[in-house]
Amino acid sequence: MSKIIGLIPARMAASRFPGKPLFPIFGRPMIEHVFERARLFPRWDVLAICTCDEEIKAFGDSKGYPVIMTADTHTRALDRVAEAATKCGVDVADDDIVLNVQGDEPMMHPDMIAATIKPMEERQAEVRGTMLAMDIVDEAQFRNPDALKIIHDLSGRVLYTSRQPIPYCKQFTPELGAKRIYGIFGFRWDFLKLFTSLAPSPLEIKEACDSNRLYDYGHHQHIAPYPFQPSYSVDSPHDIGIVEAAMQADPLWGRY
Template identity: 90%
Template sequence: MSKIIGLIPARMAASRFPGKPLHPILGRPMIEHVYQRARLYPRWDVLALCTCDEAIQDFAQAKGWPVIMTADTHTRALDRVAEAAAKCGIDIADDDIVLNVQGDEPMMHPDMIAATIKPLEERPGEVRGTMLAMDIVDEAQFRNPDALKIIHDLSGRVLYTSRQPIPHCKQFGPELGAKRIYGIFGFRWDFLKLFTDLPPSPLEIKEACDSNRLYDHGYHQHIAPYPFQPSYSVDSPHDIHLVEAAMADDPLWGKY
């Protein structure tokens, strides 16, 4: 069975919300919510934070959590995750699975991790990379540029991701089938290494989305479908209030 390595990238210099990994949510730093929820998934061979910031390293070490220091030159989370995976302390085979669990997803659930891994294990010859794809049921989120929308073909192969409201519609409704990226990505190790060997691409830079690097160079990920649930990423200080209101009713709150 393939090993499963989970890495949570975080940095203090986020352009829209500096310092957000350690910003409190219901009295605990955001990165603590992410790590504690991720560790509820039972199949990890490795689970660690990865960062270039001593403040995050100090916080993790004080908690006794694994943390891997990376270069401060990375502009994309997947490049940071790839460096951390190479330093994680175990031998990783090409078919082992590396997961990037974004450090700004404080409401993630462990079954989301299982969903992200599922296509990799069920279609091993075809699927080398996945992204969790959550249904969009709200027009405001559909039109929000912070939510990266996904266009995919009938087999689930991702064709493009954009901050624009796609697919086009005259009137939004759930029947549109719009999906957004939820910040959990799965890769076979050889595919993640390939990603880091590719140069940054025009559509990656224009959309500020790592995955478009693959599509620009002729490679693909597949969606890992997940139904809508009231779960918010933290992209700006305003999102803290949304998360705190929703987390109060979240069944995982209070279990860590």
């Protein structure tokens, strides 16, 4: 059976919110919420934080979390995750699954991880990489450039991701079927190695989205569909209040 390796990339130098991995949410650093929720998923062979920052390492060490130090030259999370996979303490085979669980998703649930893995296990020959794709149900999120929208074909193969409101509509309704990236990505190890072998691409740079590198070079991920739930990422300081308000009704809050 393939190993499942979870890596949580985090860095202090986020352009829109410097220091956000250690910013407190209900008195606990954001990265703590992410790690504690991620480890509720029962199938990990490895789960670790990966970072280039000593402050994050010191916090992880204080909690007993595995921390993998990476180069400080990475500008994309997937490149950091790929380096960390080579240092995770196990031999990673080409068919093993490497999960990137973004460090700014303090409301993620372990069943989201299971959903991200599911297409790779059920359609192994066809699906080598996935992204969790959450339904968009309100126009504000559809118009929000921080929410990366997904265009995919009928088989679930991702064609493009954009900060623009796509697909086009004159008036938004939930029936449009728009989806956004939720920050959990799955890769077979050979596919992640392929990603890191490619130079950063024009559409990746223009949209500030790692996954567009694959599409620019003719490769594909698939969506891992997930229904809407009030689960929010942290892109700016403004999002902290939104997350704290929603987290009070989250059934996982209080379990860690």
